[in-house]
Amino acid sequence: MVTASFTGFLKTIAILILVYYAVKYLLKVFAPVIIQQVVKKAEQSFYEQQQNAQQPQQQAYANTSDRPKEKKKVGEYIDFEEIE
Incomplete structure (x- = not known):
């Protein structure tokens, strides 16, 4: 039968504290590099997406005859106000 001892408990607590501070130190050292x-x-991904989005537009409007034509203006806008 295995029984727990006080010294084993202290060793476990000491190891947990050591691991905690080691991880904390390593994160402090390596976190800026990882984030960078x-x-x-x-x-880079954003730049590539921007380039991919602009290329079809540039190709579509390369020729002036390919540009979409202006829509016909049907009338003018009239702003109505309520009268009480």
């Missing part, structure tokens, strides 16, 4: 990489990748 994530931001760089997101920026």
Whole structure:
């Protein structure tokens, strides 16, 4: 039969505290690098999306005859006010 001892309990608490501070220190050291990489990748992805979105528009309007024609103006806008 295995029984818990006070020294085993203290060792476990000491290991947990050591692991906590080690993780905290490592995150403090490596978090800026990781965040910088994530931001760089997101920026690159955004730039690529912008380029992909602009290319079809530039190709579509490359020729002036391909531009959409203006719609006919049917009338003018009249703003009505309520009379009490």
